[in-house]
Structure formats: structure tokens, C-alpha cells
Amino acid sequence: MLLGSDSRDRLGSLRLRARGVVEGAMGGQHRNPHRGASVEFAEYKEYAPGDEIRHIDWRAWGRVDRYFVKQFEDETNYRAYLLLDTSGSMDFSLEERQTKLQAASTLLAAISWILLAQGDAPGLLCFDERPGNYLPPSSKRSQFEEICRLAEGARATGRTSVESALSRIAERVQARSLVCLFSDFLEQGDDLLRLAKVLRRKGHEVALFHLLDPAERDLPFEGLTLFEGLEGEEELLAEPDDLREEYARLFAAHLARIEQGARASDLEYQRVSTDEDGIAAVRAFVAARQRRKGGR
Numbered sequence: 123m124l125l126g127s128d129s130r131d132r133l134g135s136l137r138l139r140a141r142g143v144v145e146g147a148m149g150g151q152h153r154n155p156h157r158g159a160s161v162e163f164a165e166y167k168e169y170a171p172g173d174e175i176r177h178i179d180w181r182a183w184g185r186v187d188r189y190f191v192k193q194f195e196d197e198t199n200y201r202a203y204l205l206l207d208t209s210g211s212m213d214f215s216l217e218e219r220q221t222k223l224q225a226a227s228t229l230l231a232a233i234s235w236i237l238l239a240q241g242d243a244p245g246l247l248c249f250d251e252r253p254g255n256y257l258p259p260s261s262k263r264s265q266f267e268e269i270c271r272l273a274e275g276a277r278a279t280g281r282t283s284v285e286s287a288l289s290r291i292a293e294r295v296q297a298r299s300l301v302c303l304f305s306d307f308l309e310q311g312d313d314l315l316r317l318a319k320v321l322r323r324k325g326h327e328v329a330l331f332h333l334l335d336p337a338e339r340d341l342p343f344e345g346l347t348l349f350e351g352l353e354g355e356e357e358l359l360a361e362p363d364d365l366r367e368e369y370a371r372l373f374a375a376h377l378a379r380i381e382q383g384a385r386a387s388d389l390e391y392q393r394v395s396t397d398e399d400g401i402a403a404v405r406a407f408v409a410a411r412q413r414r415k416g417g418r
Contacts, residue, residue, distance in 0.1 A: 135270075135274070136227055136228060136231050136270045136274040137231070137266075137267070137270045139228045140228055140231035140232040141235070142399075143228060143229070143232040143399060143400045144404065147232070147401045147408070199241050199242055200237070200243070200298070200327075201242070201243050201259040201295070201297065201300070202234075202242055202243065202244040202245065202259060202299065202300040202301075202302065203244075203245055203247065203302070204230050204234060204244055204245065204269070204302045205247050205249060205284075205291065205303045205305075206226060206227065206230055206248045206249070206273060206304050207226065207249065207250070207284065207304060207305035207306065207333075208248045208249065208250050208254065208277065209249075209251070209278060209281055209282030210250075210278055210280055210282075211282065211308050212226065212278040214306075214335055214337075214338070216335060216336075219336075219397055220396050221278070221396070222306050222396055223276065223278045224396075225333055225394060225396045225398075226305075226333050226394075227274065227276070228400055229304065229331060229394060229404070230304050231269060231270050231273060232404050233302065233407060234246075234265070234266060234269045235266055236408060238261060238266055241261065242300070243259040243260050243261040243265070244265065244269065245257050245260065246272055247287060247290065248272065248276050249282075249283070249284075249286065250282055250283070251280050251281040251282060251286065253287055255272055255276075257269060257272055259299075281309070282305070282308070282309050283309075284307070284314045285313040285314055285317060287303070288301075288314070288317040289317060291321075292317060292320065295326060298326060299326050300326065300327045300328075300411075301318075301326055301328045302328075302329045302331065303330050304331045304333065305331075305333065306332070306333045306334065307330075307332055318384070318387060318389055319387045319389075322388055322389060327390070327411070328390065329391075329407060329410075330380075330389055331394055332381075332393045332394065333394055333396065334377075334393060334394065334395050334396070335396045335397075336395055338373070390407065390410050392406055392407065
């Protein structure tokens with residue numbers, strides 16, 4: 123069943139959820155005061171007793187109200203374009219889990235928090251079949267609140283066109299930038315990877331966050347079931363037992379195609395299940411960025 127409004131409210135505000143993910147991802151990473159002790163968070167660490175006050179990043183404190191110690195004084199600020207899929211399929215949830223849109227929004231907000239702490243400038247574009255609400259990249263103090271407000275107000279409706287969102291961003295990016303795409307990629311086509319490859323060839327970093335509900339993978343339904351499309355597709359009345367084996371094969375092939383295409387094109391790829399808290403994905407994202415910067 124879909125997640126009801128009362129259950130959605132119990133999940134808490136997006137700002138608090140994002141803060142919990144960031145703190146979970148950084149847990150244990152900031153306790154050693156020696157620079158370079160953490161590979162994943164080598165770009166900065168939260169202030170701990172014994173760190174030199176002169177290394178505190180006061181701009182980051184002003185944005186996210188926490189103290190971070192600079193790790194690299196020569197870090198170049200990035201513009202980051204965060205693309206959030208708000209199509210109808212992102213509203214799917216089963217067994218009182220968060221929806222894919224909620225999971226994506228939490229992950230997106232957590233990453234924007236980290237980017238701001240690093241001195242980068244994140245922005246947000248919501249999209250379904252067309253590009254929707256857009257918040258330009260900025261490193262101003264209020265940007266995190268603006269991103270949370272826009273993402274929390276998003277409603278999952280309509281069909282999806284990842285290609286239209288990537289095309290819009292491709293028109294806007296100029297200097298070396300970071301593009302993060304949060305979607306379930308159910309209607310993924312060759313144009314998605316083609317456009318992502320174009321951005322990558324132009325020197326931009328591209329990260330794909332693939333949101334997945336476990337029920338989409340396992341098809342755990344029993345007995346005659348009415349399947350309803352969330353993006354205008356026709357209803358289907360079927361016995362899940364008759365479909366499960368072939369469905370699993372096709373779905374696994376779909377996932378493999380996206381992941382293998384992303385890896386082959388030097389795109390960061392993270393698969394995120396809605397029954398996870400997003401901490402592992404955030405850690406992997408920060409570690410990947412550090413590896414790229416270390417390789418420049």
C-alpha cells in the first residue's frame with residue numbers, strides 16, 4: 123500500500139532527516155584530530171578539542187551552524203546541480219516505508235549540506251516530464267533551507283523525462299560543475315546515458331543516485347493482484363507467481379544496463395533502497411569525490 127499522510131508526518135522534517143544522515147555518515151570520522159586520518163572525509167572534518175581554532179571554516183559555520191576544520195586551503199569551489207525526479211512513480215512505497223521521493227529528497231538535502239560545508243554552491247531542479255521548479259546554485263547561508271523547502275514541497279505526479287532535465291542543465295553549466303541526478307530510472311533510455319556522457323566529456327562530474335523500493339525488486343505480492351501504473355499506464359490484473367521469475371530476470375537486466383552504462387562512462391553510480399538510511403550512499407559519494415580530486 124502507499125504510505126499515508128500520517129506516516130509521512132512521522133518521518134519528521136526533511137531538514138532533520140538530512141542532518142541525521144550527515145551526522146551518521148560522519149560518525150567516527152571526526153574523532154581523530156590528525157589531518158588525513160580519514161580517507162572518506164579528507165576534505166574537511168568536524169571540529170574536535172585539540173584542533174587549531176584558526177583552521178575553522180567560519181563560512182561553513184554560518185551556513186550549517188556547525189564547526190568544520192579546513193583540510194585543503196586550495197580547494198576550488200564547485201557549482202552543483204541537483205536534479206530531483208518528481209514523477210508519479212517516485213510516490214511508490216510499501217509496508218510503511220518512505221517513498222522513493224522522500225528517500226531521494228533526504229539524500230539530496232544531506233549532500234547539499236556537505237557541499238555547502240565544503241564551500242561549494244548547490245542548486246536544485248525538480249522535474250517530471252518537463253523541468254519544473256529551479257533554484258540556481260548558491261553558497262549563501264540560506265541555500266540549505268531553500269533546497270529543503272523546495273524539495274519538501276515537491277509532489278510526485280505525471281510521467282518522467284530524465285532527458286529533458288539533463289538537457290536543461292547541459293544548457294546552463296559552463297565552468298567545471300557537479301551534476302547529481304536522483305531518480306528511479308524506470309523509463310531510462312539511451313538518451314539518459316548519452317546526455318550524461320556529454321556532460322562527462324566536457325569535464326563535469328556526474329553522479330547517478332538510483333532509488334529503488336525493495337518491492338520493485340522482489341515482487342512480494344500474493345494472490346490475484348491489481349497492479350496500477352503511477353504514470354498513467356493501464357491497470358494489470360495478474361497472479362504474481364506467474365510473473366515473478368520473468369519479472370526478476372527483466373528487472374535485473376534493467377538494473378545492470380544502467381549500472382554498467384554508468385560505470386563505462388565514468389559516471390558515479392549509487393543504488394539506494396528506500397529501506398536504507400542513505401548513510402552509506404553519502405559516504406561513498408564523498409569518498410568518490412575525494413578520489414577524483416586526488417587524481418587531478
